[in-house]
Amino acid sequence: MEWLYLVIGLAILALVVVVGGAALLARGRKGAPVEAPPSSTTATDVLAPPVEDDAAGTAVAEPEVVVPTLERPERPASRLVRLRQRLAGSGTLGKGLLGLLSREKLDEDTWEAIEDLLLGADIGVQPTQELVERLRTRLRVEGGEATDVRAVLREELITLVDPTMDRSLHVSGAQGGPGVVLVVGVNGTGKTTTVGKLARILVAEERSVLLAAADTFRAAAADQLGTWGERVGVEVVRGPEGGDPASVAFEAVKDGVERGVDTVVVDTAGRLQNKQGLMDELGKVKRVIEKQAPVSEVLLVLDATTGQNGLIQAKVFSEVVDVTGIALTKLDGSAKGGIVVAVQRQLGVPVKLVGLGEGPDDLAPFDAAAFVDALLG
Numbered sequence: 001m002e003w004l005y006l007v008i009g010l011a012i013l014a015l016v017v018v019v020g021g022a023a024l025l026a027r028g029r030k031g032a033p034v035e036a037p038p039s040s041t042t043a044t045d046v047l048a049p050p051v052e053d054d055a056a057g058t059a060v061a062e063p064e065v066v067v068p069t070l071e072r073p074e075r076p077a078s079r080l081v082r083l084r085q086r087l088a089g090s091g092t093l094g095k096g097l098l099g100l101l102s103r104e105k106l107d108e109d110t111w112e113a114i115e116d117l118l119l120g121a122d123i124g125v126q127p128t129q130e131l132v133e134r135l136r137t138r139l140r141v142e143g144g145e146a147t148d149v150r151a152v153l154r155e156e157l158i159t160l161v162d163p164t165m166d167r168s169l170h171v172s173g174a175q176g177g178p179g180v181v182l183v184v185g186v187n188g189t190g191k192t193t194t195v196g197k198l199a200r201i202l203v204a205e206e207r208s209v210l211l212a213a214a215d216t217f218r219a220a221a222a223d224q225l226g227t228w229g230e231r232v233g234v235e236v237v238r239g240p241e242g243g244d245p246a247s248v249a250f251e252a253v254k255d256g257v258e259r260g261v262d263t264v265v266v267d268t269a270g271r272l273q274n275k276q277g278l279m280d281e282l283g284k285v286k287r288v289i290e291k292q293a294p295v296s297e298v299l300l301v302l303d304a305t306t307g308q309n310g311l312i313q314a315k316v317f318s319e320v321v322d323v324t325g326i327a328l329t330k331l332d333g334s335a336k337g338g339i340v341v342a343v344q345r346q347l348g349v350p351v352k353l354v355g356l357g358e359g360p361d362d363l364a365p366f367d368a369a370a371f372v373d374a375l376l377g
């Protein structure tokens with residue numbers, strides 16, 4: 001019987017050990033650290049917007065606020081430095097002249113070649129004859145091996161371009177009113193671009209500016225101006241497409257007076273359909289502006305690459321409005337820098353600004369000596 005109690009006792013013990021072990025094992029599994037599932041998180045997910053949680057107030061994506069950053073236009077004084085490189089095409093004129101004038105013997109053939117070179121650069125007949133005459137005289141009188149031909153040529157070219165002309169832009173108004181710059185010229189000469197670039201020059205000089213998109217003929221012109229203005233924080237007054245340009249100009253100048261801005265720049269369409277039409281349109285624009293404030297500058301935009309043809313068209317404008325300054329555009333693409341002399345002679349007004357490229361700050365105040373230095377290389 002004893003062995004029976006022993007077997008039962010051993011069986012109970014075995015049962016206790018098995019059940020207890022299983023319970024311990026189960027407890028052990030529960031307490032073990034939970035292994036993370038295989039992760040698909042990559043570095044880019046970290047930058048992804050947080051997933052929205054159902055619970056209110058948690059992880060709501062903030063809308064992105066775009067703060068417009070205004071550009072700081074380059075100051076005008078440093079722009080002329082670029083004139084030298086940009087006039088590379090016209091450099092052939094300076095180098096050609098220097099080469100011919102440095103010949104040992106200045107015979108008639110050489111003087112003829114000099115004349116051809118000047119005429120080819122669009123300087124014009126009269127100024128060419130004057131320059132050749134002066135060079136002949138000076139080189140005959142001062143001639144000799146020691147003569148600095150380059151210095152003589154430089155002086156005479158500067159005289160021809162005329163350093164005595166007043167090239168300052170009249171952008172300030174009288175009696176506290178705004179200065180009004182009216183920009184005119186044939187389509188495609190770079191008028192709208194020049195207005196945009198001019199706004200940047202004025203902003204660089206810390207002036208407050210308002211633009212008037214009075215070119216209501218070409219809808220894109222107003223958008224173009226809008227883009228120029230936005231970049232430097234300048235507002236544009238515009239009217240309905242095909243609307244009256246004079247009413248846009250009037251509103252803009254009125255606005256400018258009320259807001260006390262320094263300068264209002266007015267872009268015009270100035271379609272050259274016929275002289276009478278042009279006169280009526282620009283005449284009206286000018287008249288209505290002057291009900292608010294006097295026009296301080298009438299800037300005629302002229303494309304340097306169009307040569308004599310461009311000059312004839314420009315002349316029509318100068319007969320219609322009292323042009324006070326010329327903005328000569330696309331001088332960078334022209335080998336005919338001599339047009340500066342021709343245009344001043346024919347229109348009797350100074351070149352005040354030169355366009356030297358398509359970049360936003362590629363408009364520079366004109367300076368006779370810097371221009372001649374750029375020509376001579």
Ligand SMILES: Nc1nc2c(ncn2[C@@H]2O[C@H](COP(=O)(O)OP(=O)(O)OP(=O)(O)O)[C@@H](O)[C@H]2O)c(=O)[nH]1
Pocket residue numbers: 186187188189190191192193194215218221269328329330331332333354355356357358362
């Ligand atoms: N290379 C060069 N291109 C210029 C210069 N000035 C203007 N342009 C370009 O000339 C083209 C015509 O310029 P716009 O300003 O649209 O001409 P626009 O006279 O206002 O033309 P409309 O509005 O049709 O009267 C554009 O492609 C300008 O980028 C310059 O100085 N150099």
